[in-house]
Amino acid sequence: MKLKLFILSLLTIVTLNSFSQRFDGHTSKVKTPDGKEHFNVTPKYPGGRAAFFSELSEKINYRRNNKQVRTKVLISFVIDIYGKIGDIKIIESGGEKLDKKCIKALKKMKKFIPAKMDGKAVPTTIKLPLVFQ
Numbered sequence: 001m002k003l004k005l006f007i008l009s010l011l012t013i014v015t016l017n018s019f020s021q022r023f024d025g026h027t028s029k030v031k032t033p034d035g036k037e038h039f040n041v042t043p044k045y046p047g048g049r050a051a052f053f054s055e056l057s058e059k060i061n062y063r064r065n066n067k068q069v070r071t072k073v074l075i076s077f078v079i080d081i082y083g084k085i086g087d088i089k090i091i092e093s094g095g096e097k098l099d100k101k102c103i104k105a106l107k108k109m110k111k112f113i114p115a116k117m118d119g120k121a122v123p124t125t126i127k128l129p130l131v132f133q
Contacts, residue, residue, distance in 0.1 A: 059105035
């Protein structure tokens, strides 16, 4: 249990520090060069970011053999207009076994509330660094 909490806190800290894309339902107004204003809402996971990372950590259930090893998996995925995760790709591998666990865990996650642009659902690509220590 302590290990899971430790991994979750590290995932959250590292991800918050190096994660430029948002998926917390944030609303922004963007003005295009032609002067039109667009309202964008980022995708949101039910329960928020903390719930996402907590569930992901539980589903990955990573056990390291060497406590000194720091492993990173950089993964990308698309949240489609229905909120479903798909098109999962490993950008930086953490090893075949860990990569497979990350992909399998993402496939089991709940649906997101999809991103919206001007009120219309749009697909969104997320790049997510997962660091295991």
